Amino acid sequence: MDWVVPQGRFVAVVGPSGVGKSTFLRVLAGIEKPAEGRVEYGCPGMATCGPRQIQPRIGMVFQNLRLVVNDTLVRNVMCGRLGRYSTWRTAFGFPRSDRREALEILRRVGLGPRAHAWVAETSGGEQQRAALARALFQEPGALLADEPISQLDPASAHMALSLIKDEAHRRGITVLCVLHDGAMVAKYADYVLHLEPGGEGAWRVREMKQAQEGTISTPLLEGAAVRA
Amino acid sequence: MKEESGPPAMPDQPEPPWHSRINVMSVTLVAFLAAVAFSLPGIHGSGRDIDYLGNLLRFLSRFFPPDLSVLPMTLSNLLETVRIAVVATAAAILISIPLAVAGARNISPFWLVVTTRMLLNGVRTVPSLIWALFAVAIVGANPMAGVIALTFYSIAYLGKFFADAFESLDSEVAQGMRAIGAGALQAVQFGFWPTAKPLVWSHSLWMLEYNIRSAAIIGIVGAGGIGVQLYGYADSRSWDKFATVLICILVVVTVLDFTGEAIRRRITRKVTKPIAAE
Numbered sequence A: 001m002d003w004v005v006p007q008g009r010f011v012a013v014v015g016p017s018g019v020g021k022s023t024f025l026r027v028l029a030g031i032e033k034p035a036e037g038r039v040e041y042g043c044p045g046m047a048t049c050g051p052r053q054i055q056p057r058i059g060m061v062f063q064n065l066r067l068v069v070n071d072t073l074v075r076n077v078m079c080g081r082l083g084r085y086s087t088w089r090t091a092f093g094f095p096r097s098d099r100r101e102a103l104e105i106l107r108r109v110g111l112g113p114r115a116h117a118w119v120a121e122t123s124g125g126e127q128q129r130a131a132l133a134r135a136l137f138q139e140p141g142a143l144l145a146d147e148p149i150s151q152l153d154p155a156s157a158h159m160a161l162s163l164i165k166d167e168a169h170r171r172g173i174t175v176l177c178v179l180h181d182g183a184m185v186a187k188y189a190d191y192v193l194h195l196e197p198g199g200e201g202a203w204r205v206r207e208m209k210q211a212q213e214g215t216i217s218t219p220l221l222e223g224a225a226v227r228a
Numbered sequence B: 001m002k003e004e005s006g007p008p009a010m011p012d013q014p015e016p017p018w019h020s021r022i023n024v025m026s027v028t029l030v031a032f033l034a035a036v037a038f039s040l041p042g043i044h045g046s047g048r049d050i051d052y053l054g055n056l057l058r059f060l061s062r063f064f065p066p067d068l069s070v071l072p073m074t075l076s077n078l079l080e081t082v083r084i085a086v087v088a089t090a091a092a093i094l095i096s097i098p099l100a101v102a103g104a105r106n107i108s109p110f111w112l113v114v115t116t117r118m119l120l121n122g123v124r125t126v127p128s129l130i131w132a133l134f135a136v137a138i139v140g141a142n143p144m145a146g147v148i149a150l151t152f153y154s155i156a157y158l159g160k161f162f163a164d165a166f167e168s169l170d171s172e173v174a175q176g177m178r179a180i181g182a183g184a185l186q187a188v189q190f191g192f193w194p195t196a197k198p199l200v201w202s203h204s205l206w207m208l209e210y211n212i213r214s215a216a217i218i219g220i221v222g223a224g225g226i227g228v229q230l231y232g233y234a235d236s237r238s239w240d241k242f243a244t245v246l247i248c249i250l251v252v253v254t255v256l257d258f259t260g261e262a263i264r265r266r267i268t269r270k271v272t273k274p275i276a277a278e
Helices: A021-029 A051-057 A073-084 A096-108 A124-137 A154-171 A182-188 B024-042 B052-061 B068-103 B110-124 B128-139 B143-168 B172-179 B184-221 B226-235 B239-272
Strands: A010-014 A038-041 A058-061 A142-146 A174-178 A191-199 A202-210 A224-227
Touching: A010 A021, A010 A154, A010 A182, A021 A058, A021 A142, A021 A174, A051 A058, A051 A073, A058 A124, A058 B172, A073 A096, A073 A124, A073 B184, A096 A124, A124 A142, A124 A154, A142 A154, A154 A174, A154 A182, B068 B110, B068 B143, B068 B184, B068 B226, B068 B239, B110 B143, B128 B143, B128 B184, B143 B184, B172 B184, B184 B226, B184 B239, B226 B239
Parallel strands: A010 A174, A010 A191, A058 A142, A142 A174
Antiparallel strands: A038 A224, A191 A202
16 A cells, blocks of 8 residues: 555544454554555655654554553653653653643543543543543654544544544644544544455555545645555 | 353253363362372371360460560560561562562563572572571571571562562553653553552562561571560460560551551552453
8 A cells, every 4th residue: 555644634544343453553653563565754854764763753542542540640641742751851750841731631631620530440431531632642743543432422522533633733643543433534534544354364445535525735744655 | 341241052052071070170179188188197196195175274374464574675576576577578679579570471581581480489488487597597696687588588479479460460551652652661660660569569568567477486596586585485484474475476467467458458459440441
């Protein structure tokens, strides 16, 4: 596959269960190596580079969230910026300003009053929103979200997706988001990346199309080019 | 938490064969029963006709009334015992955490895990009283010997407990942090340690309780603390003084048991609660 995503756009990744949507995101994030080919990102100062070199700029919302259960929501959110700081800088905690910003972003996902609750004491939906808050707090260049609304009620889901889209357009974050709900895809996605089984456990892109016509005019600034 | 009811049992599913009931558990039970049957004939008294009950009552009556004149000395020895246990536990925690990291299968390479686990098993086979004998032979009959003995003994236990605790933890959280650019130490500090911490504290607290009990015993071979005093009274058959010491130990250990249990329940409560999203 070979395609480009303009910066700051919302791409919905859809396809049947087990087709490899999660694996696709993991490959993009550099957690797994692609079976063949390579992943390249447009990087400032360089032509292209692999996901490993720009990991602090790639935000992830994992399907299983991967929050620290035995800690508060706000401290979990602050961990989103670990990649920015040296080990010494964070040895005794995060900068004070980070804490304020983390509380602010939790407020925006509707978790303001729950910011100091322990993850183990929160509901699945709250945890999912906290994971999203952590990824947004990271201020990534690309956000890879694996079913970030699977546990949210419709109102929270709309709030979460419009927040993601809003942040994407405002800060120029390229979003790749695995979604199942067709209505949500139609409402929020700029592009739809449709994966289908390609035989022998592989997948291929059936189509990559603009969800709504006439919305794309930004030039390619920082895109993800995938060759596989 | 999802509740999935499995598919209904197939009506024409065949009965499992009889030998499927032979598993580790049933075989162990049979082996244990056989071992009991084998051991019972080996247990017998002196063969003389002794009035056991009368003997017991006569012996216990020498404990009362406890001789409280030795109370001040007992308390100061008890303090020494607690000090030995505290220092030994602290030293053991510091030494066993790196050992546990080396012995955790999900963290360290296989050869290191095997080596560390074998080393810990070896140390654990030696009882604390034997360690105390060694320590007294080397540094003399003093509290230092007690600290050395209990430290070695505790390392073997804490090393194993911590390693098992680390293995039980989900390292995915830390891996996720690595994926967004966190350094290895940062991932451990923020992704691993918060969940490991309650288990580490809980095991350490248990070890402290255990060491206070052990510290009372190892004094028998001269390794300082209240055991020295206890052994002296038993040797001279001053059972009334012995009773005072025993009561003091009983009080301290009981209080410690209850507080330790209460604290441990509080700190592990948040970990044991299952995470809602899976």
